[in-house]
Amino acid sequence: MATTRISGFYRLSPEERLELIAQARNLNGEEKQILSGAQPFSIRSADAMIENVIGVISIPLGVAVNFKINGVDRFIPMATEEPSVVAAASNAARTAYDLGGFHTSLSGSIMRGQIQIVDLPDPYGAQARIYEHKQEILDRCNAKDPTLVSLGGGAIDVEVHVIERAKEPMVVLHLLVDTRDAMGANAVNTMAEAVAPYIEEITGGRVVLRIISNLADRRLVRARAVFSAEELGGSEVVANIVRAYEFAECDPYRATTHNKGIMNGISAVVLATGNDTRAVEAGAHAYASVSGRYRSLTRWELNQDGNLVGSLELPMAVGIVGGATKSHPTARLALKVMDVQSAEELAACIAAVGLAQNLAALRALATDGIQKGHMALHARNLAVMAGATDEQIDLVVKMAIAAKDVRYDKILELTKQLQTGDVHGDGSDKQG
Structure with missing residues (x-):
């Protein structure tokens, strides 16, 4: 190594x-x-x-x-x-x-897929029914990605949340999916979309969103x-x-x-x-x-x-x-x-x-x-902007740092001086 x-x-x-x-x-x-x-x-x-x-x-x-x-x-x-x-x-x-x-x-390597369910007369009852059918939900999800399952991943659990802060109560089902060595967005979204009709059947509600969450707190x-x-x-x-x-x-x-x-x-x-x-x-x-x-x-x-x-x-x-x-x-x-x-x-x-x-x-x-080191490196960009050639960039930067002035106007001035022969190769003024 x-x-x-x-x-x-x-x-x-x-x-x-x-x-x-x-x-x-x-x-x-x-x-x-x-x-x-x-x-x-x-x-x-x-x-x-x-x-x-x-x-x-x-x-x-x-x-x-x-x-x-x-x-x-x-x-x-x-x-x-x-x-x-x-x-x-x-x-x-x-x-x-x-x-x-x-x-x-x-x-771990667990991502969340969220399924939003609305138009529910009994949101807490719907929450309970989802938990009662948890294994069927997981089986349907895993049937969509047998490769991930064969690698030791796949849908492993669900969480069900009743959200009452909205205009009307809604239920949000979280699919917990072990995505292993993948980021997992495609796998999670595919599972969420595939299982949505079954969730509607269980709850009697209507599914709206079916999407991964990027707050990957697992x-x-x-x-x-x-x-x-x-x-x-x-x-x-x-x-x-x-x-x-x-x-x-x-x-x-x-x-x-x-x-x-x-x-x-x-x-x-x-x-x-x-x-x-x-x-x-x-x-x-x-x-x-x-x-x-x-x-x-x-x-x-x-x-x-x-x-x-x-x-x-x-x-x-x-x-x-x-x-x-x-x-x-x-x-x-x-x-x-x-x-x-x-x-x-x-x-x-x-x-x-x-x-x-x-x-x-x-x-x-x-x-x-923060500016001392940052501007010294940024000076290279400024030298390119000022028209310095590859051979001149390092010298222009060295001259600007020596002058303790790495603003663009100063670097432009130094570049022009170097290109017109007003300074020596070591950065000193010829007339000095």
């Missing part, structure tokens, strides 16, 4: 990084061409995935390093357009690596790690990180941006692996509100050694089979690079990245502020 603790990984060229990952994960020539973009995702493949296709859009795919998760070193592919996200996750993971890395657990992933106080900058920095977390825990305005930072990392891995970013994001933010108040998804505290302990818990409905995880070649390769063999392992990796991402943001906020 190759170590992910790679010093200076960010200093390598994209070609050198790809070659290192290819050697570690035994990628062949075709797979390297797909990742590098030399063999692009075809418009024909795109047309088979969604409607009205006219083209494709490329998102940068980076690899976060330094991640040790449940004792296993893993490279983490991340697809994102936002500067500093991949670097921040890698740096945060480094501070936990020598203290054991990340430890995770999963509550599919929670938890991540924990200890981060070195010394590596983070000392006890004062650690204390400020805890204060920043307490602010998010108490204030929904702060919690919203706090949790957005967590999702910077989570959504990047979800997207890279071809999973449903909107489902994961909706579930996470709903879970942050289950207490009746929007709160932090993470917890931060000090242990007896003065090191920082972070934990994260949220729903994680992801899979490694079905959908774009198999139909998109880059998504398939992202799973190979990560070396995950189950949805549980994938969820563990995603949660670890979310926790690392949160620490990185809190550390930045508690010290120099």
Whole structure:
């Protein structure tokens, strides 16, 4: 197993990084061409995935390093357009690596399908009748997906809720389905639609909605790690990180941006692996509100050694089979690079990245502020916008950072100076 603790990984060229990952994960020539973009995702493949296709859009795919998760070193592919996200996750993971890395657990792989029943004269009687026919309901559901059942999954239980807060009472049946290594939307929705006529027969009511819920509270992933106080900058920095977390825990305005930072990392891995970013994001933010108040998804505290302990818990409905995880070649390769063999392992990796991402943001906020590192990386984008060539980008960024001014107008000025010969190659003014 190759170590992910790679010093200076960010200093390598994209070609050198790809070659290192290819050697570690035994990628062949075709797979390297797909990742590098030399063999692009075809418009024909795109047309088979969604409607009205006219083209494709490329998102940068980076690899976060330094991640040790449940004792296993893993490279983490991340697809994102936002500067500093991949670097921040890698740096945060480094501070936990020598203290054991990340430890995770999963509550299961159960998703909920909801069936809404209305026009009921006796909603509580209907609730009782549904429970009386539970096994028949489960059997009908499982008959729709014998493959899932053969893999140890399928519909396993029902919950029935009477909702009286609506204009008229309604009954909502929850199908609890173990979707195993799939995200499960197709399986759950198929079962819910198939069993709906039988539910009407049992209850005497009328079924309206039959749809999965993305609040996957029976599919929670938890991540924990200890981060070195010394590596983070000392006890004062650690204390400020805890204060920043307490602010998010108490204030929904702060919690919203706090949790957005967590999702910077989570959504990047979800997207890279071809999973449903909107489902994961909706579930996470709903879970942050289950207490009746929007709160932090993470917890931060000090242990007896003065090191920082972070934990994260949220729903994680992801899979490694079905959908774009198999139909998109880059998504398939992202799973190979990560070396995950189950949805549980994938969820563990995603949660670890979310926790690392949160620490990185809190550390930045508690010290120099978020903009120092972010803008230094964003300067590369600005240099491209200003017309800098590939050979000039790094020099323009170096000059802007030296001038402590990474605004676009300054970078545009420096780019023009460099291209007109008003500065030396080392960034100094010729007239100086």
